[in-house]
Each structure stands twice: as structure tokens, then as C-alpha cells.
Amino acid sequence: MWVGSGRSGIFMFLACALVSLTGGLMWGMNTPKAISCPSQKSLCYQLRQDKTSVILPGQVKQLLNEYERSFQKPSRPRRRK
Secondary structure, eight states, X not given: OOTTSHHHHHHHHHHHHHHHXXXXXXXXXXXXXXXXXXXXXXHHHHTOSXXXXXXXXXXXXXXXXXXXXXXXXXXXXXXXX
């Protein structure tokens, strides 16, 4: 009997759909350079391969300060003539 007929066909379809959805979810979580997750126990943090690029709520203020500091030019002392 063919694998895709009857109940076995339904189970085969569901298994393929589950594998495709899981692969798409993992690809979607790993595509952006940085992603914000609510906690380390969340699904977006667990599925991320590069966990160093995950932004957690406690890091937001620190990152914003570093970003604002990057635009400030250091002041140079003026030369007297």
C-alpha cells in the first residue's frame, strides 16, 4: 500500500508539516542580527543559536547609553596662538 494513503497519509502530512514549521521557526529566529527576548526561558531565546546577539530587558538601558555615546565626539583641547 502507498505511504500517502489513508491514515498513514494523514500522519505523514502532519509530520512533514511539523518539520517544515519547526525549521521555518528556527530559521526566522536566527535570521536577524539581534533580537529582543523577554527572558532566558522564552522560546525565542531557546531557539536562538547565537545567544550573544539576544537583547534581554536588563540590557536595554546599557545598549542605549552605548549607542548615544557613539555619536558624541570627544572634545579636543584648543591650541593657543
